[in-house]
Amino acid sequence: MIDFSDKNFENLLKTMLGNVPGDVDKREESLINTALGPAGYALEDAYINLEQMQAGAHVQTAVGSDLDACAADMGISRKSATAAVRLGVFNVSVPLGARFSTNEASAVSLVVTAVSPEYQLACEMPGSVGNNYTGDLAAITYVDGLTVAQVTDILIPGENEESDDSLRSRCIDHLNSNPFGGNIASYRESVGAIDGVGGVQIYPTWDGGGTVKLSIVGSDGMPASGELIDTVQTAVDPTQNSGQGYGLAPIGAQVTVTAPTVISINVLATVTVANGYTLEQLTEPIQTAISLYIKTVRDSWAVPITAGATDYASVIYRARVMTAILSVTGVVNVTGLLLNNLDADLQLTETGAEQQLPVLGTVMLN
Structure with missing residues (x-):
């Protein structure tokens, strides 16, 4: 991309004055300096417009309607706001x-x-x-x-109009993943574009050749409702497991749409609090901090370990839970941390047979 950062009034005026013969008075308020001033401002404005046009022509830098136009070139449109x-x-x-x-x-x-x-x-x-x-x-x-x-x-779930960052990410994924004819990238892109879908895990041949399982969460990051599952099933393979290709799935594909199972993460810990604080005061902020960490795990639930692949992992790390607790003002130390009564990280199941999604359960603090 062309760098227009030096095309400001001062530099443009200096360049123009440099082309004026040396025996002409170029000082401020001189005739030639005054005459070239308006041209300098006009050129600066033109370069600003050029910079904006250049930014609007590329997915990485375009915003608003310019980004919509870039996306349209790829056959992608911004998701409109939808009603809950x-x-x-x-x-x-x-x-x-x-x-x-x-x-x-x-x-x-x-x-x-x-x-x-x-x-x-x-x-x-x-x-x-x-x-x-x-x-x-x-x-x-x-x-x-x-x-x-x-x-x-x-x-x-109702969704707000898609943000520039989300649309830009989908466009870049489209360019990098080459979705085509029912490959993994095609399922991820087409299912992800359905209103209400917040993420999808894809499991090819999960029950034999030609079978595909799609496990979906809503735009709120929680397991899809029966209504949303039916909507996606109808869009992808309306005559389920027929392989007739009446939906988004290609001919021969037998698609099953489902949702992950919620797994409660129960936390037990001994907390040392600073002077001036009580455990009762800190319990709610600690619960919030742990819940926010678990939400980050849910947010990455549909992201494969290897880009473009179908291997997924959801892990609740003890160290990250401890860090969340220690981030609360008034907490000095944390010991004896157990997750679901285990002194270990929790590895959730993410397979074609079963998919799990973590939520915060009980938090017991001593």
């Missing part, structure tokens, strides 16, 4: 299209989009805002006999 789909609980039958509102200051409205086998409520405002509230609902649509209206589980 939540589970509703009511004491009477509620019709399709009935609307409800959350009981909070920044209330959002939800509409009933399915009534069987369970009530599904779609947030009318796209984005992650639809994932936040759980509890009682206020009825916007009158429903006779309604006394209980609640929103509970997240069926399909």
Whole structure:
């Protein structure tokens, strides 16, 4: 890329004045200096525009609409914001299209989009805002006999519009991995682009030739709901295990979509606290610190050990848990740390037969 960093007004004016004969007065406020000034500013502005155009022409440096244009050249588009789909609980039958509102200051409205086998409520405002509230609902649509209206589980997480960093990463992965015709990169790219999917582990020939298992998590990093699994199954292989190639999967592929099993990580430790602190004060911050570390493990759950391969590893390291505890202000030392009653790192199972996803369980501190 061309470096335009030295194309500023001062340097441009100096260059122009250097081309003026030496016997002409070039001092500030001289006639030639004053005459060349506007040209210097105009050239500086032109070089700024050139620098922006150059940055916008490359995936690594483009932002906003320029990045969208670069992605479009690869057949990739930015993921739009999507609405959360939540589970509703009511004491009477509620019709399709009935609307409800959350009981909070920044209330959002939800509409009933399915009534069987369970009530599904779609947030009318796209984005992650639809994932936040759980509890009682206020009825916007009158429903006779309604006394209980609640929103509970997240069926399909709502997602905000894809960020520049995420889109840029997908474009670079597309260039480096060469997705084609049902190879590993093709599954990773096409399944990852489905609304609500936050990550996918891919296991080829997990149950014999032609079989493929896709284990997915939602955009919230937690195991995919049954509804999201059905959505992905329909998109990839709607006539499951037929090998007819009606979905994204190529002819001959028998695809099974599933979700990982949640494994609780229980922590037991003896903590020395600094003067002026109590264990009760530090318990919640310690739990938060450990939970944030475990979240980093979940965030990398779908990332293969070897780039482009299908080997995965999820490990909860004792040292990292200890570091998380020690990062809390007021903690002096940690001893006797056990994870699920073991004095060892926890290696989770990530195979075609079983996939595990860690979450924080109980934290017992002495």
